[in-house]
Amino acid sequence: AAVPHAAEQVAVAAEKRWAWVVAAIIALLLVMMVVTGLHWAAMPPSRVETVDVKTLHVKGEFVESNLGTTLGSDGKVMVRLVAQQYSFMPPCIVVPAEMSVTFRATATDTIHGFIVGTTNANTMLIPGFVATFTTSFKKPGEHLMPCHEYCGTGHEAMWARVQVLP
Numbered sequence: 001a002a003v004p005h006a007a008e009q010v011a012v013a014a015e016k017r018w019a020w021v022v023a024a025i026i027a028l029l030l031v032m033m034v035v036t037g038l039h040w041a042a043m044p045p046s047r048v049e050t051v052d053v054k055t056l057h058v059k060g061e062f063v064e065s066n067l068g069t070t071l072g073s074d075g076k077v078m079v080r081l082v083a084q085q086y087s088f089m090p091p092c093i094v095v096p097a098e099m100s101v102t103f104r105a106t107a108t109d110t111i112h113g114f115i116v117g118t119t120n121a122n123t124m125l126i127p128g129f130v131a132t133f134t135t136s137f138k139k140p141g142e143h144l145m146p147c148h149e150y151c152g153t154g155h156e157a158m159w160a161r162v163q164v165l166p
């Protein structure tokens, strides 16, 4: 039997090393997929809370008189809004700058969404679910708040206005 050449031994060793590196990368990717998959499956970022679309307008926190900006007794600013084809209720939202503002919103008919100007306030609204997030607006000004999920023929005319007060 031929004795393997030294160079061949070096090549075989290098191939084995790289095979381990590739196997480790694949294993790492699989672990990341499983961990993030379980994490998001167990704890979605929003839309966890449900709300009855049929009674939304007549009782509970999304009745018309309860929409808009409120300052809670705990000093927290809360904005509640409802999206429907093809408007947001309320159509004009006033919030303070440099304060933490929590949004709670839902949709009545189909999927909508909104983004406030160029800020990071951005969410999707799904009928039957409450989308909630907290953000703060750095500087005073006025922002357009368009619907950013295609929701029908009036989609591009669906927007509200957000005024950030100093």
Ligand code: CUA
Pocket (backbone or CB within 6 Å): 083, 084, 085, 086, 111, 112, 113, 147, 148, 149, 150, 151, 152, 154, 155, 156, 158
């Ligand atoms: Cu509502 Cu697009």
